[in-house]
Amino acid sequence: MAQDGTSGTELAAAGDHDEAHAVSPGTAVVSSDAVRDPGLPPHRLRVTDTNPKKAKTAERAVYTLFYLSLAGSIFAVAAYMAFPIVPEDLLSVRLNNMFIGIGMTLALLGIGIGAVHWGKALMADHEAIDIRHPVRGTDETRARAVEIFDEANQESGFGRRSLIRNTLIGSLIAFPLPAVVLFRGLAPEGEDPVELLSHTMWEAGTRLARDPDGTPIKASDVTIGSVFHVIPENLPGSEHMLEEKTKAIVLLMRLKPEDLVEEESRKDWSYNGIVAYSKVCTHVGCPVALYEQQTHHLLCPCHQSQFDVANHAAVIFGPAARPLPQLPIAVDDEGYLVAQSDFREPVGPSFWERH
């Protein structure tokens, strides 16, 4: 209401056309000396209103655009036929995409720009005014609504017959429960998630193999400073390959033994400066795929957690909280790297039951 330029007392009620309901303006300042609304400014004619030549030009532009749209549609259909996709020829895909696209673009923009131009330049542009009505229903309507509910209550006894009402409410709350229970079927039965999350494919004697081809790795192949993306040798072709791979991926690195800081209890988990750590970030499970050889740091590209390989993959930056789990390794009779056992703790992101 300050916009109305009316006096103070009227202002408070102005939000509501129904004078009976003066609504509170709250802490709004209602000035009795507010500037008055000068009313709609005089209408300004467009150049197309005053100059028939310009109107003619605009008309021409509009139908030219519509013609262009027509041409675009035909062009798109023609392009569909004229530029088929030739198997194994990427250029043909590109041309197909481009020419159909150009045709459709023309067809659409022609209609769009044409219609808007028509509306702006040629159609009558006198401002029209609608009157608003308060959103709230009139007093009679509201009274009648209340009356209807009263009547329905009387006739049904909804308020009076409290046992009927309460048992109805109770049963309405209960009836979706079976549906909720049914969703238990989303996950397989007889599987314990905690058990599954706590173990991987690695077991004593499993050879460390290259990802993805599965060729085993000899300890002598691992030169200082090198890094290998590792999977269990028996992973390729196994059942539930992706699920197992999600947990079993490992990074193998060889550091100079003097760079490696190892706890006493884990001294025999490495071999000749070769260490193996889970590749699954302990934050939310992305593969920690980036190794910086000079600093021995691993970086997770998803959320930038950094782990220090020289120091049992301890977290040195980023949102992760726990070090990457270490896979204890050894060398078998033929000189291949093997796991001593499974990981000694669950790999990957934390979960509630983990401890």
Added chain:
Amino acid sequence: MSTSTATRPETSVEKKSGGFTAAASNYLDERTSISAVVKEFGRKVFPDHWSFLLGEVALYSFVVILLSGTFLTFFFQASMAEVHYDGSYVPLKGVEMSAAMASTLDISFDIRGGLLMRQIHHWAALLFVASIGLHMMRIFFTGAFRKPRELNWVIGFVLFILAMAEGFTGYSLPDDLLSGNGLRIIDGMIKGIPLVGTWISFLLFGGEFPGTAIVGRLYTLHILLLPALVLLFIALHLVFVVVHKHTQFSGPGKTQQNVVGYPVLPVYAAKAGGFFFIVFGVIVLLATFFTINPIWNYGPYDPSPVSAGTQPDWYIGFADGALRLIPPHLEFVLFDRTWSFNILIPLGALGLFIVLAMIYPFIEAWVTGDKREHHILDRPRNAATRTAIGAAGLTFYAGLWAAASSDIIATHFKLTMEGVIHALQFVVIAGPFIAYFITKRICLALQKKDREIVLHGYESGRIIRLPGGEYIEKHEPIDEYQRWKLVSYHDYKPLMIRPNSRGKISVGQRARAALSRWFFEDRIAPPTRGEIEASHHHEDHVEIESSHQNH
């Protein structure tokens, strides 16, 4: 309008003369009473402003999404069954992948126009979320959420969340490397939720991640459940736009009781209808010339490889960024259970941010206590505190959003990864406060400038030398139409606490008064008629005075 008059019963007697259109209209009306609809809505007035188009862009891009998405469903196979790819894209020939990925590649490389449709769908989805975001900003900063539109703000907010959910589910469907990684992150986040996290993850993926169920399940959500909800909420949203009638910016002749603009038939229909085709055309133009989501470069999902610089589609960035900004070691084992605060804090912060934004209209209504209907939009400067709060919220969001690309920022500008993270942590925590104060001061300064112009006119650029040698710049008064724009706004003052009927001051009252003080302590009142007159007199006086002095 000739058709609608022709359908009226009294003119239907002479329908023969009206020809086919009249006859058809009459036929229809006698079975649907559609003439009443035309009468009611045919000349409904819509106000004009460029910012009102943002919501239209959202609506139209959703239509484009439905059209292009329907085409895609005819070819896409939402299955994770392993197949060996045997399509036209040579580098991936023979590679093992899911049927979902293979069919997406087939759409891209073996179906004429398929790539175009896929790219139209993806670009339209990006535009959909973007335009919803901008539309919400328009609503917020102009105060269009005030009574009676609070509920429509909430409905719109639900739409924003649904749009992001639609985007994420769709992004995950091709089962390529990036989308699989995205799902892995979701899986890791869910597992961090206390008590139920492990089980929710297990139920969602049908066992261990990734399983063979997730693509099919997301597909059902993506093409059935979520679109149905989006349609429902859009329908509700638009019903309320009709019930409330559109808001308008303040201007001469525009009041709380009227809508000034153009009627649906013909002008608004031409403009809005034409605009649909323009939006559609621009999306097709983008899809024609700009690659989006080239899954063939990423390859099928495999839990092991990932490339540097991975990041989600932009609208999920704020959530991903929140995960990145958490400092290390915020996770511990207590009572034999793992408490992952490195995940719970960002989830909680985002949840709080979303809830606060969603209920903001109710907070402001409570603070002002204003129960009137508001159909005239605020200029952002005239609601300085609200605008500043909005700027603070945007800064918070922007900081999180930028963090999703922290590694790319670091490599692009040759900064350290850690430095960028620390800087963005500062932006997210301190930035909102800084933005708040700066914005508020700018708003108040602009209000002062407006007041100055109303009272003393605008600087005409004309320098006058007074007889005494003094130079002054002549200020010209502005005309009353321009002046109206500068003075017609609401002004609130801080709430005075008064004891209630029992002589007490409640805690709620105190809180409201404190908030009210925070909102309205610094305020610039709109100039009144008296002030304008006084300033004119004063100016005349000064000029005479100064010329006197110099004699």
